[in-house]
Each structure stands twice: as structure tokens, then as C-alpha cells.
Amino acid sequence: MTSSQSDLDAAQEPVGVTSQCGFIAIVGRPNVGKSTLLNHLIQQKISITSRKPQTTRHNVIGIKTEKSAQLVFVDTPGIHRGHQKAINRAMNRAATTALQGVDIIVFVVDKDQWTEQDDVVREYIHEASCPVIVAVNKLDQMASKNEILPWLSLLHEKMPGAELVPISALKNQNIERLQSLILQKLPRAPFHYPEDQITDRSMRFMAAEIIREKITRQMGAELPYQVAVEIEEFTDEARLKTIGALIWVEREGQKRILVGDGGCRLKSIGQQARQDMEKLFAAKVMLNLWVKVKSGWSDSERALRSLGFDNI
Numbered sequence: 001m002t003s004s005q006s007d008l009d010a011a012q013e014p015v016g017v018t019s020q021c022g023f024i025a026i027v028g029r030p031n032v033g034k035s036t037l038l039n040h041l042i043q044q045k046i047s048i049t050s051r052k053p054q055t056t057r058h059n060v061i062g063i064k065t066e067k068s069a070q071l072v073f074v075d076t077p078g079i080h081r082g083h084q085k086a087i088n089r090a091m092n093r094a095a096t097t098a099l100q101g102v103d104i105i106v107f108v109v110d111k112d113q114w115t116e117q118d119d120v121v122r123e124y125i126h127e128a129s130c131p132v133i134v135a136v137n138k139l140d141q142m143a144s145k146n147e148i149l150p151w152l153s154l155l156h157e158k159m160p161g162a163e164l165v166p167i168s169a170l171k172n173q174n175i176e177r178l179q180s181l182i183l184q185k186l187p188r189a190p191f192h193y194p195e196d197q198i199t200d201r202s203m204r205f206m207a208a209e210i211i212r213e214k215i216t217r218q219m220g221a222e223l224p225y226q227v228a229v230e231i232e233e234f235t236d237e238a239r240l241k242t243i244g245a246l247i248w249v250e251r252e253g254q255k256r257i258l259v260g261d262g263g264c265r266l267k268s269i270g271q272q273a274r275q276d277m278e279k280l281f282a283a284k285v286m287l288n289l290w291v292k293v294k295s296g297w298s299d300s301e302r303a304l305r306s307l308g309f310d311n312i
């Protein structure tokens, strides 16, 4: 056989494979709506069905299997400007690694704001060679849908070659259109994961993520990156999980804020985190939280590694 074209076709579309499967990165600056979008795309709170260790180099945050297509959503831990602090360096490395080898990038931007941070994300995307879909989010906040037209043509100039799709992650508008664009671009490949698996992250990791999410939600800008969560204890009995976590902050002042008057803030963080964990693990959870001060940890590579940041 001399024709190389049929070899090429074979390479692109494996013989006999009728399913589609691919890795999709959802990227964008903080607060633009990535988590909200992911929850709608997956259409259920991510739950743990397996304690299998990571099987790929990606941080898988959600898997959706529908008919003959499997969408594997991966995390891009923080794309940040500024390389001075060790934590930023670690996060930038992680972001670059996360974008290598994905099949599709969904770049979430705001309906009428483009900031320097969007430029940073765009630079990262520029290094990747896969198709990009720009999801223009928070459409529900526009008085009239026509207002978005000039914005779309501006985005088109910023991201030539990318498909643009206006959405509202919060109100679930146009998410189907986004999903069908993703499906169009999803490679033909066998499934990577069993059909019933929704995420491959370990329970410990998910527990830490939930605590971190509740802290961020309650504290907002008061505690930017100077917080890390370390799971110290994870006892896994059939109907009860006992989880002990250390929350590391950089300064005494931050500890005071996080703990709150008479411990009220920490208590409410703990209550919310426990409720989410109970849903996720389908078990009763006893959660103990401690706040500790580790001065200057975010600027020390070794301290970061000891907290597991080398493989985020």
C-alpha cells in the first residue's frame, strides 16, 4: 500500500472506534464563572466513585459520559501574573502543564470586560495548538442581547480562529450550544474512564478542595493565596468519615479573621464544608478544622512541596 492519505485518516480516526473522548480545559481569570459553568456542563455536583490514583497527568475535575461521547474536564490550577513568589511559580508551571495535551480549550470571558488577567490567559492559550471556544459569560446581565454584538467582534479580533458563544452559566442559557460545539471538536477515541466514573480525584483531595472553596467564599479578597489546606486525618469507615484538616495561614492577623469572633466564622466554614462532604461521600462526616500560622510559607518552595503543591 502506497497511499499515505489512508494512513493519515487512520491516525486521525482510529479504525473501528465509534466513540468520542477528549480532555477539555476550562480556563479564565478568577470570578468569570468557570466553576458555575462546569457544574452545569456536568449537570451534577461532582462526586467520587473511585479511589483509583490519577491515571493521567491532568487534574481531572469532572467526567461526563453521554451516549457515545466522554468529556473529561481538566483543571488549570491558577494562571497568574507575577513570578516572584514561589506559589505563583508553582501555579504557573501547573497551568502550563495542564494546557499541554488537552484537546479543546474553553476560554471563559466576561460579557463586557477584558482585563490584564484575560491577556495573561490568552498568552497561555496561544502556546496550545488545540481548538479554542470562547464562552462569553454572564449574558443574563445584559439589558439587551444586541449590546453584545460589538463586544463579540472585538473578541473575534483578540482571538482569531476561536469560536465565540455567548452564554449564561448561572441561568443555564446557551449551554447546549456550547456543549454541541465541544462535541463537534471532540476527537474520535475510546473512553478513558469507566462510564459511571465522574471524577478520579482522591477523597482527601476533594475534602481539601471543599474546605478551600468555603474559605474563599467566606473570606473573598481578605485572604488571597495565603491559605493552604492540609488533610491530617481521614478515617474511612462505612457510614462515618472522620476528617481533620489544618488550615495554614501566613499571619496571626489572618488567623484571627478566619477564626472570627468566638470562632463563629470557622464554625460556619466547617458546617458548610461538612454538608458538601456528606453529599459527596454519601456518608456522615465528622470534620475538625484547625488554623495554624506558618510564617512566610507561600514564599518557600520546600514548604509548598510539604503541602503537596508540587503536583497540583
Ligand code: GDP
Binding pocket: 028, 029, 030, 031, 032, 033, 034, 035, 036, 037, 137, 138, 139, 140, 141, 167, 168, 169, 170, 171
Ligand atoms: P470562577 O472563579 O471563574 O470559577 O467563577 P465562579 O463560577 O465561582 O463564579 C463567580 C461569580 O460569578 C459567582 O458569584 C457566580 O454566581 C457568578 N456567575 C457565574 N456565572 C454567571 C452568569 O452567567 N451570570 C451571572 N449573573 N453571574 C454569574
Ligand code: MG
Binding pocket: 034, 035, 036
Ligand atoms: Mg472556580
